Amino acid sequence: MLPEPYRLHHRADFSRTVRRGQRIGRRDLVVHALRHDDGRVEGTSGRNSEPAIRIGGPRFGLIVSKAVGSAVIRHRVARRLRHMCARVVPDLPADTDIVIRALPGAADADADELLRQIRGALRKLETRPAVRAVGDPA
Numbered sequence: 649m650l651p652e653p654y655r656l657h658h659r660a661d662f663s664r665t666v667r668r669g670q671r672i673g674r675r676d677l678v679v680h681a682l683r684h685d686d687g688r689v690e691g692t693s694g695r696n697s698e699p700a701i702r703i704g705g706p707r708f709g710l711i712v713s714k715a716v717g718s719a720v721i722r723h724r725v726a727r728r729l730r731h732m733c734a735r736v737v738p739d740l741p742a743d744t745d746i747v748i749r750a751l752p753g754a755a756d757a758d759a760d761e762l763l764r765q766i767r768g769a770l771r772k773l774e775t776r777p778a779v780r781a782v783g784d785p786a
Contacts, residue, residue, distance in 0.1 A: 649730065649731070649734065650708060650730040650731075650733050650734045650737075651734075653705070653707075654705060654706065654707055654708055654733070654734070654737060655707060655708060655709070656707045656708060656709030656745060656747065661707070661709065661745060662709050662711075662747055664682065664745070665680050665681070665682040665709065665745045665746070665747045666680045666747055668682055669681050669682030669745070669747070670682070670773045670774075672769045672772050672773055674765040674766075674768065674769050675751075675753055675757075675765065676750070676751050676753040676754040676757045676761070676762060676765060677748055677749065677750060677751060677754060677762065677765050677766065677769065678748070678749040678751065679746065679747075679748055679749075679766065679769035679770065679773065680746065680747040680748075680749070681744055681745070681746050681747075681770065681773045682744070682745045682746075683741070683743055683744050684743040684744070684745070705737055705740065705742040706737060706740040706741065706742060706743075706744040706745070706746060707744075707745050707746070708730075708733040708745075708746050708747075708748065709745070709746070709747040709748070710726050710729050710730065710733075710747070710748050710749075710750070711747060711748070711749040711750065712725050712726045712729075712749075712750045712754075713749075713750075715751075715752050716750050716751070716752055716754060716755050717752070717755045721755045724755075725750050725754050725755055726750075728759055728762065729748055729750065729754075729762070729766075732759070732762060732763045732766055733746075733748070733766075735763065736763075736766060736767060736770065739767075739770070740770065746770070748766065
């Protein structure tokens with residue numbers, strides 16, 4: 649299960665992540681990721697940028713539409729995705745919001761394959777913290 653501090657709840661957070669974040673598509677998923685910097689959301693400017701209130705680590709949001717299947721199937725897919733998100737939390741920087749949109753193939757996909765797709769997408773989106781060379785200023 650994915651603990652409360654790691655979940656996106658507000659529509660504005662979902663919209664911001666989808667619109668301003670990076671996106672990558674996989675066979676059964678589309679992953680959107682948005683990094684935050686210094687308490688403000690990247691890509692915002694001036695006084696319209698709102699401070700990000702961060703508690704815990706990276707936050708995840710899921711979108712599982714009716715195209716995926718019936719309510720029972722959608723809830724099953726969402727549960728599986730939440731479980732997989734909990735497994736990748738330690739690999740991500742705390743200042744990241746991630747939205748995962750399930751495509752219809754996610755209903756029939758193997759759990760290991762979905763996890764592989766999520767990890768591959770996050771690695772491709774470069775959501776891991778930058779590694780500093782020895783001697784670089786902090």
